[in-house]
Amino acid sequence: MSRPRKESGRTVTAEEIKAVARRQMSEHGTAGLSLRAIARELGITAPAIYNYFPRLEDLITTLIVDAFTALAVAMETAGAEARTEGAGLWETFTRITRAYRAWAVAHPTDFQLIYGNPIPGYHAPTDLTGPLAQRPFAQLFDLLQAGWRSGQISLPEEYQPVPPALAGHIRAYRTKSGLDLPEVLICVLLSGWARIHGQVMLELFHHSQPFIGDPGLFYELELSAYLRRLGLPPPG
Amino acid sequence: MSRPRKESGRTVTAEEIKAVARRQMSEHGTAGLSLRAIARELGITAPAIYNYFPRLEDLITTLIVDAFTALAVAMETAGAEARTEGAGLWETFTRITRAYRAWAVAHPTDFQLIYGNPIPGYHAPTDLTGPLAQRPFAQLFDLLQAGWRSGQISLPEEYQPVPPALAGHIRAYRTKSGLDLPEVLICVLLSGWARIHGQVMLELFHHSQPFIGDPGLFYELELSAYLRRLGLPPPG
DNA sequence: CGATGTAAATATACAGCGTATATTTTCACG
DNA sequence: CGTGAAAATATACGCTGTATATTTACATCG
Known part of the structure; x- marks a missing residue:
C-alpha cells in the first residue's frame, strides 16, 4: 500500500x-x-x-466567470486607455467595441463558453451570468449617456417612436439601473450590441468570410456606420 | 446464446x-x-x-443538414406565402426575417446545433455547411435586388463609401454568385443578417431580456428600423 | 518536541459513454 | 430451397464523471 x-x-x-x-x-x-x-x-x-471543485459544473462556472470578467477588463482597459489619451467619443467607442471582437477572436473558446452552449448538461446559472454579461457594456451606456447629454449624439428617427409595450419594459430597466437615457437611445445601444455580437458570432463560425473575406474590415465598417448614424463626425 | x-x-x-x-x-x-x-x-x-451512421459525427452532420434546410424551408415558405398574397417589399422582408427568429425560438437546440458549438470534438465540415448557411438568405438578396432595381430602396450614406479592400472581396463574391448589387447594398444586407442573428443569439441565451423584456417586440422594432433606413415606407 | 486534527491527496469502484470486432439472425433473390 | 448480403447482436476496450473510504502531509498546540 x-x-x-x-x-x-x-x-x-x-x-x-x-x-x-x-x-x-x-x-x-x-x-x-x-x-x-x-x-x-x-x-x-x-x-x-x-x-477544489465539487463538480465539473463548478469548474465550468468559474471558467465562465473568469471569461466574462476578462472580456470586461479588456474592454474597460481599452476605454481607459482612450480616455487617458484624451480620445473623443468616436475613438473611445470604437476602441471599446473593437476590444470586444479582438478578445473574441483571441479567445474563441472562452467566447463560445460565454455566449454559446458550453457543455453537455450544463446550464449556466442565469442569476450569476446575467450581471456579468451586462458589465462589459455598462461603459458603453455611460459613453452614450455623456454623448447624448453633451448634444453630440442625435437620435435616429427610424427607431422612433418606441412602441409603448417596449417602452414600458425599458423604463422599468432604466429606473432599476439608474440610467438616464431616452428609450430610443437604449434601443439603439442594444441594437448596436446585437450587431456587434452577431458579426462576431458569424465570424467565429465562418459564416461571414465567404461574403466579405475579411471580417475585421467589415466590422470596422459597421462600427463607423453605426456611429455616423448617431450623428458623430468621423475622425480624420 | x-x-x-x-x-x-x-x-x-x-x-x-x-x-x-x-x-x-x-x-x-x-x-x-x-x-x-x-x-x-x-x-x-x-x-x-x-x-446507418458509421460515426456519431455522421449522425450529427445529417442533423445539421436537416436543420439548415428546415430553417431555409421555413423562410422560403414565409416568402412564398407573402408573394402569393401580393405583399409588398416591406411585408415580404418582414415575414421572411420573422420566420428566422420564429424558427430559432421554436427549435432552439437545432438553432444552436447550426450556429453554435454543438458537440465535444465535433467540427462541422465547412465546405458542406457553408452553402447551407447561405441558402436561407439567398431569397433576401433577391428581394433587395428587386427593390433596388425598382428604385424603392435607397443606399444609406453611413455605409458609403465601402473601403476599397472590402469592396474588392465583395466584388469577388458578387461575380462568383452572379448577384448584381452595389457593394454598399451587400454590406447593408450582411449587416442586417448580423443584426438579426445577434438579436436571436442574445435572446436564446437570455442576455437581452433584462434590458427590453420582450425580445419579440424589440425584434420587430429592429426590423422596421432597418427597413425604414432603406427608405421603405412603413405600411399602415 | 511530540501528539493531534484537518486538508488534500489517494485507491477503488460504478455506471455510462463511443466504438471496434466478430457472431448470429433475417430476409430477399436466384 | 439454398445462398449471400444486410442488420441486428454480444462482447470488449478505454474513456468519462463521480462516490466512497483510506492514507498521507502539514500546521497547530499542549
Whole structure:
C-alpha cells in the first residue's frame, strides 16, 4: 500500500487547475475538457480536483466567470486607455467595441463558453451570468449617456417612436439601473450590441468570410456606420 | 446464446433514428445526445446504429443538414406565402426575417446545433455547411435586388463609401454568385443578417431580456428600423 | 518536541459513454 | 430451397464523471 507521493508539496492550486482547463479547452474545444485529462497533466488523480471543485459544473462556472470578467477588463482597459489619451467619443467607442471582437477572436473558446452552449448538461446559472454579461457594456451606456447629454449624439428617427409595450419594459430597466437615457437611445445601444455580437458570432463560425473575406474590415465598417448614424463626425 | 429478437421486423429506419435524436437533443441539449440512449429508446443495441451512421459525427452532420434546410424551408415558405398574397417589399422582408427568429425560438437546440458549438470534438465540415448557411438568405438578396432595381430602396450614406479592400472581396463574391448589387447594398444586407442573428443569439441565451423584456417586440422594432433606413415606407 | 486534527491527496469502484470486432439472425433473390 | 448480403447482436476496450473510504502531509498546540 505504498503511495509514492511524487514530491512532498504536490499540492495544486485552484488557479493551476483553471489554467490547465483553459488551455485544454482552447485546444480541444469547449466540450473537450475532462477532469481526468486535467488531473493527468497536473500529475494528480482525478478525484483530487474534487477538493477544489465539487463538480465539473463548478469548474465550468468559474471558467465562465473568469471569461466574462476578462472580456470586461479588456474592454474597460481599452476605454481607459482612450480616455487617458484624451480620445473623443468616436475613438473611445470604437476602441471599446473593437476590444470586444479582438478578445473574441483571441479567445474563441472562452467566447463560445460565454455566449454559446458550453457543455453537455450544463446550464449556466442565469442569476450569476446575467450581471456579468451586462458589465462589459455598462461603459458603453455611460459613453452614450455623456454623448447624448453633451448634444453630440442625435437620435435616429427610424427607431422612433418606441412602441409603448417596449417602452414600458425599458423604463422599468432604466429606473432599476439608474440610467438616464431616452428609450430610443437604449434601443439603439442594444441594437448596436446585437450587431456587434452577431458579426462576431458569424465570424467565429465562418459564416461571414465567404461574403466579405475579411471580417475585421467589415466590422470596422459597421462600427463607423453605426456611429455616423448617431450623428458623430468621423475622425480624420 | 438465444437472442430474443423482439419482432421479426425490428429493423429501424434512418429517419426514426434522426427523429429520436432530435427529440432527445431538444430535451437534454445539443450535447446531451448519445447513441446508446437513442438505441435504448428504439429497442435496439447501440452498435446497430452503426449500420446507418458509421460515426456519431455522421449522425450529427445529417442533423445539421436537416436543420439548415428546415430553417431555409421555413423562410422560403414565409416568402412564398407573402408573394402569393401580393405583399409588398416591406411585408415580404418582414415575414421572411420573422420566420428566422420564429424558427430559432421554436427549435432552439437545432438553432444552436447550426450556429453554435454543438458537440465535444465535433467540427462541422465547412465546405458542406457553408452553402447551407447561405441558402436561407439567398431569397433576401433577391428581394433587395428587386427593390433596388425598382428604385424603392435607397443606399444609406453611413455605409458609403465601402473601403476599397472590402469592396474588392465583395466584388469577388458578387461575380462568383452572379448577384448584381452595389457593394454598399451587400454590406447593408450582411449587416442586417448580423443584426438579426445577434438579436436571436442574445435572446436564446437570455442576455437581452433584462434590458427590453420582450425580445419579440424589440425584434420587430429592429426590423422596421432597418427597413425604414432603406427608405421603405412603413405600411399602415 | 511530540501528539493531534484537518486538508488534500489517494485507491477503488460504478455506471455510462463511443466504438471496434466478430457472431448470429433475417430476409430477399436466384 | 439454398445462398449471400444486410442488420441486428454480444462482447470488449478505454474513456468519462463521480462516490466512497483510506492514507498521507502539514500546521497547530499542549
